[in-house]
Amino acid sequence: MIRSEVIVVGAGPAGMNAALHAANSECEVLLIDNGNRLGGQYWRHMPKERDSLNYSLHYDFAKAVKLRDAVLNHDKITVKSQAQIWSATANDKGVVLHALAPRNLGDLPTEIVFETQHLILATGAYDRALPFPGWNIPGVMTPGAAQSLLKGHGVVAGKKMVIAGTGPFLLPVASSLVEQGVEVVGLFEAHSPKRWVRHLSVLLSNLGKLFEGFHYAWILNRHAVRMKFGYAVVEAHASDAGILTAVTVARIRPDFTILVGSEKRIECDAAAIGWGFTPDTSLAGALGLPQKVDVDGAVVVSVDERQVALANSEMSVHAAGEVTGVGGSVLSLHEGALAGLSCALLRGKITEKQYRDSTKNIYAARLHAEKFARVLKDVYVVPDGWRNWVTPSTLICRCEEVSCGQVDAAVDELGARNSRDVKLFSRVGMGMCQGRVCGRNIAGYLGTDDADRIRNARRPIIAPITLGELAQDPLL
Amino acid sequence: MKRTADAVIVGAGIVGVTTALALTNAGFKVVIVDRGSVANGTTGSGEGNILVSDKEPGAELELAMRSRDGWFELALDVGDLDESGGFELEAKGGVVVSRSEDGLLHLLKLAQEQSKVGIDTRALSPSELLELEPNISKEIPGGVWYPQDAQCQPMLAAAKIMRVFRSRGGEFHRDTAVRKIRTQAIEGDLSVTGVETDQGDISTPLVVNATGTWAGDIAKMARSSLPIAPRRGFILVSVPAPHLIFHKVYDADYVANVASGAAELQSSAVVEGTRSGTILIGASRERVGFNSDLNVAILRQLAAQAIELFPILATVQLLRAYSGFRPFAPDHLPVIGEDATVKGLWHNVGHEGAGIGLSPASAQLIVEMITGQKTFMNPSAFSPGRFGNHE
Numbered sequence: 082m083i084r085s086e087v088i089v090v091g092a093g094p095a096g097m098n099a100a101l102h103a104a105n106s107e108c109e110v111l112l113i114d115n116g117n118r119l120g121g122q123y124w125r126h127m128p129k130e131r132d133s134l135n136y137s138l139h140y141d142f143a144k145a146v147k148l149r150d151a152v153l154n155h156d157k158i159t160v161k162s163q164a165q166i167w168s169a170t171a172n173d174k175g176v177v178l179h180a181l182a183p184r185n186l187g188d189l190p191t192e193i194v195f196e197t198q199h200l201i202l203a204t205g206a207y208d209r210a211l212p213f214p215g216w217n218i219p220g221v222m223t224p225g226a227a228q229s230l231l232k233g234h235g236v237v238a239g240k241k242m243v244i245a246g247t248g249p250f251l252l253p254v255a256s257s258l259v260e261q262g263v264e265v266v267g268l269f270e271a272h273s274p275k276r277w278v279r280h281l282s283v284l285l286s287n288l289g290k291l292f293e294g295f296h297y298a299w300i301l302n303r304h305a306v307r308m309k310f311g312y313a314v315v316e317a318h319a320s321d322a323g324i325l326t327a328v329t330v331a332r333i334r335p336d337f338t339i340l341v342g343s344e345k346r347i348e349c350d351a352a353a354i355g356w357g358f359t360p361d362t363s364l365a366g367a368l369g370l371p372q373k374v375d376v377d378g379a380v381v382v383s384v385d386e387r388q389v390a391l392a393n394s395e396m397s398v399h400a401a402g403e404v405t406g407v408g409g410s411v412l413s414l415h416e417g418a419l420a421g422l423s424c425a426l427l428r429g430k431i432t433e434k435q436y437r438d439s440t441k442n443i444y445a446a447r448l449h450a451e452k453f454a455r456v457l458k459d460v461y462v463v464p465d466g467w468r469n470w471v472t473p474s475t476l477i478c479r480c481e482e483v484s485c486g487q488v489d490a491a492v493d494e495l496g497a498r499n500s501r502d503v504k505l506f507s508r509v510g511m512g513m514c515q516g517r518v519c520g521r522n523i524a525g526y527l528g529t530d531d532a533d534r535i536r537n538a539r540r541p542i543i544a545p546i547t548l549g550e551l552a553q554d555p556l557l
Numbered sequence: 558m559k560r561t562a563d564a565v566i567v568g569a570g571i572v573g574v575t576t577a578l579a580l581t582n583a584g585f586k587v588v589i590v591d592r593g594s595v596a597n598g599t600t601g602s603g604e605g606n607i608l609v610s611d612k613e614p615g616a617e618l619e620l621a622m623r624s625r626d627g628w629f630e631l632a633l634d635v636g637d638l639d640e641s642g643g644f645e646l647e648a649k650g651g652v653v654v655s656r657s658e659d660g661l662l663h664l665l666k667l668a669q670e671q672s673k674v675g676i677d678t679r680a681l682s683p684s685e686l687l688e689l690e691p692n693i694s695k696e697i698p699g700g701v702w703y704p705q706d707a708q709c710q711p712m713l714a715a716a717k718i719m720r721v722f723r724s725r726g727g728e729f730h731r732d733t734a735v736r737k738i739r740t741q742a743i744e745g746d747l748s749v750t751g752v753e754t755d756q757g758d759i760s761t762p763l764v765v766n767a768t769g770t771w772a773g774d775i776a777k778m779a780r781s782s783l784p785i786a787p788r789r790g791f792i793l794v795s796v797p798a799p800h801l802i803f804h805k806v807y808d809a810d811y812v813a814n815v816a817s818g819a820a821e822l823q824s825s826a827v828v829e830g831t832r833s834g835t836i837l838i839g840a841s842r843e844r845v846g847f848n849s850d851l852n853v854a855i856l857r858q859l860a861a862q863a864i865e866l867f868p869i870l871a872t873v874q875l876l877r878a879y880s881g882f883r884p885f886a887p888d889h890l891p892v893i894g895e896d897a898t899v900k901g902l903w904h905n906v907g908h909e910g911a912g913i914g915l916s917p918a919s920a921q922l923i924v925e926m927i928t929g930q931k932t933f934m935n936p937s938a939f940s941p942g943r944f945g946n947h948e
């Protein structure tokens with residue numbers, strides 16, 4: 082058993098900044114993350130020998146390096162990388178985390194138990210896929226997967242690629258792929274840029290974001306790639322060997338229904354399609370933290386002003402970053418800072434006055450970033466119209482190969498009404514991903530209420546562990 | 558909602574739906590109510606084993622033998638000629654093993670007694686065992702083969718039975734919680750006159766309590782009592798790993814655990830492969846109320862015990878784990894019959910870890926009693942009156 086005054090889970094922008102702020106206020110911090118190196122999803126680094134490439138892949142990598150080095154060099158922070166938390170429990174005295182990790186670098190992973198009275202949860206988000214005919218063909222992936230192939234392994238997903246979906250994240254992905262020599266044969270944003278018109282003032286007060294956008298647009302322009310608006314990939318086609326050969330794109334309305342007759346086929350050998358992000362609430366659910374459904378339909382941890390999700394006189398759980406609502410790296414950084422300082426306050430390391438003095442600017446900055454995040458959620462919403470891209474034979478759950486038609490049958494013939502019924506009757510969401518990919522889509526397909534979405538996002542085993550690893554006595 | 562019915566069944570678990578279908582087939586106008594949906598209670602966490610192997614000769618084994626055949630009849634009735642009933646019913650057979658020579662002697666003796674009352678049993682040498690289960694540990698001295706043991710997917714079974722029940726005129730109200738059982742003194746006897754739910758009232762002379770682990774609450778609503786308590790069990794589910802385990806295989810210690818009344822944790826390995834390829838690992842038993850917190854120590858013990866039977870499982874990944882609450886009666890026997898003090902209130906509850914397997918025969922028995930027919934077995938061992946008054 083390893084105890085620490087404060088434990089932070091997740092070494093993305095939120096977790097790193099939380100660790101740094103708590104440690105700067107004299108808390109002993111243990112930072113746990115499942116990656117090989119610090120950074121989280123967006124700043125996920127390549128192996129050291131490719132550090133130079135990181136700069137070309139990230140708009141603001143210098144910022145990431147600065148934060149990473151501050152964390153690594155801090156004598157109050159211990160970093161535990163490659164540690165996957167697979168189970169966790171909370172009671173009124175504290176939190177117990179069961180992780181699978183090498184005891185020393187290079188060892189095989191074994192179980193290690195961590196305990197703390199003050200946890201900061203910063204488990205981030207992963208990108209969202211929507212089902213459509215052919216989405217399960219090898220070669221169709223999310224932009225995040227394409228990017229992590231590139232960042233993590235230096236591999237490009239295809240020679241001729243289509244990039245589609247919605248959200249500002251499509252731009253950096255497309256830019257980094259063209260820079261690596263990929264021919265981007267189509268870049269499609271589902272929404273019209275006119276949706277920004279209502280939010281011009283917010284856009285103008287976020288010039289940094291605008292410049293970041295221009296930066297990517299400039300790279301794309303240099304490679305003669307132009308974004309088309311109001312289109313979505315609605316079908317993918319495979320060769321007899323089952324390999325991706327082409328996709329069909331179509332014009333879609335703001336509610337995501339297809340304009341019939343607008344379809345056209347584009348040859349490609351890979352397609353990266355993403356529909357925003359889904360917060361990773363697995364650990365939060367296992368701990369029984371309060372959750373809610375955000376305006377974008379995602380289940381998130383619900384926190385107060387100070388990023389507190391749960392607290393009593395003896396223990397606390399804070400949450401920061403995407404797990405409390407998708408908002409980008411800047412918002413994540415501010416939330417992390419607030420969580421770290423609030424933890425220090427609860428530990429008595431700083432006074433209420435010091436807390437207020439040091440957080441005043443951060444509160445203002447968080448509010449500013451939140452406003453921008455809300456606008457993004459409005460501009461890049463994902464309405465339920467995708468439900469008419471699917472056919473009865475389209476798989477909705479790839480792991481268990483359950484089709485939309487089978488879900489319909491569970492509803493029409495067996496009387497299923499909610500996610501749990503459908504799962505029990507059709508095996509939807511019971512496979513390898515445990516609903517991480519399909520759970521949100523199934524709730525959307527069924528049109529269920531918030532309580533159902535929150536219940537359905539609960540999975541007590543956070544990550545797979547072999548029975549042999551589980552059977553061994555943990556490190557005590 | 559219908560305002561009157563010949564019978565109201567409370568609870569749409571496997572026991573409720575099988576009882577409802579049997580009563581409908583006997584000509585009753587039946588309404589089922591459940592505070593959730595079908596298979597919303599313990600049935601939704603059951604493994605679906607239909608076992609004769611784990612019971613000593615006696616009333617429960619008699620019920621189990623009838624029920625095993627009852628499942629195959631039910632499959633034909635609801636399954637549109639599909640022998641699996643559309644709910645994965647399969648006579649896959651059970652393999653019971655012992656890890657010690659001593660235990661094996663005990664097991665062989667039990668099998669001998671079981672075969673006297675008509676159970677098909679066959680002693681297995683280590684090499685025969687390996688033929689049935691190639692991945693089983695070579696350390697195991699032997700076991701017994703029970704070809705009659707079967708399996709189904711209980712949630713699908715409940716849903717399909719419900720569908721046929723409705724197609725025959727039955728009515729189902731989901732999200733409808735029973736709040737009170739109405740009674741009236743008629744000729745000195747307290748008799749049922751209806752149920753009150755949060756969605757309205759239904760007049761009926763006959764209420765069947767099929768609320769499993771929550772049966773005591775319903776009894777109390779009629780000012781009667783039943784000593785049913787939750788006995789928690791955890792199940793581990795692996796990633797799909799087909800062709801590793803072919804039957805239901807369990808350690809003979811399981812029989813002793815099932816029969817124990819102790820509150821503290823007991824566990825023994827119960828391992829089986831399912832049609833979907835996943836491997837299910839049980840079984841723990843403990844009485845900790847309705848606490849569903851994941852307990853890693855129990856998961857660890859279950860994993861270790863399963864690996865002792867099948868070393869190859871050490872490399873298989875655990876995908877999920879869940880717990881459920883078996884409806885436990887102090888003597889481990891189900892409660893089937895009319896309430897000792899309230900006329901018209903019938904109980905079909907308390908099937909503990911065997912409610913899936915025992916449901917068709919329990920339904921048959923209670924309907925035979927309700928309609929005054931000759932019962933296929935003597936039901937006195939299951940009588941609700943056997944506990945006395947627990948108020």
Ligand SMILES: Cc1cc2nc3c(=O)[nH]c(=O)nc-3n(C[C@H](O)[C@H](O)[C@H](O)COP(=O)(O)OP(=O)(O)OC[C@H]3O[C@@H](n4cnc5c(N)ncnc54)[C@H](O)[C@@H]3O)c2cc1C
Nearest residue numbers: 091093094095115121122123166204205225402403409410
């Ligand atoms: C592929 C991708 C690209 C993105 N690109 C951009 C971009 O260009 N610009 C932008 O502003 N935003 C981008 N985002 C959004 C991005 O998620 C956030 O901006 C930011 O990374 C969120 O920070 P975070 O600290 O909340 O979480 P993350 O950065 O996601 O970090 C969470 C960390 O926690 C770890 N973790 C989670 N659960 C466990 C567990 N059980 N055990 C151990 N470790 C665990 C994760 O592996 C991860 O390392 C991108 C997101 C993704 C997925």
Ligand SMILES: Cc1cc2nc3c(=O)[nH]c(=O)nc-3n(C[C@H](O)[C@H](O)[C@H](O)COP(=O)(O)OP(=O)(O)OC[C@H]3O[C@@H](n4cnc5c(N)ncnc54)[C@H](O)[C@@H]3O)c2cc1C
Nearest residue numbers: 568570572598599600603604606735769881911912913914
């Ligand atoms: C881990 C585990 C594994 C198991 N494996 C097996 C196995 O392999 N084989 C086997 O035979 N058995 C097994 N069992 C046991 C089996 O699951 C139960 O015996 C069986 O499901 C009980 O069914 P039931 O219909 O009596 O109860 P339930 O399925 O619990 O149904 C009772 C219903 O009553 C409803 N209800 C309760 N109160 C009210 C109210 N006031 N108003 C309205 N509705 C109400 C509930 O919502 C519920 O749906 C297992 C159990 C567990 C926990």
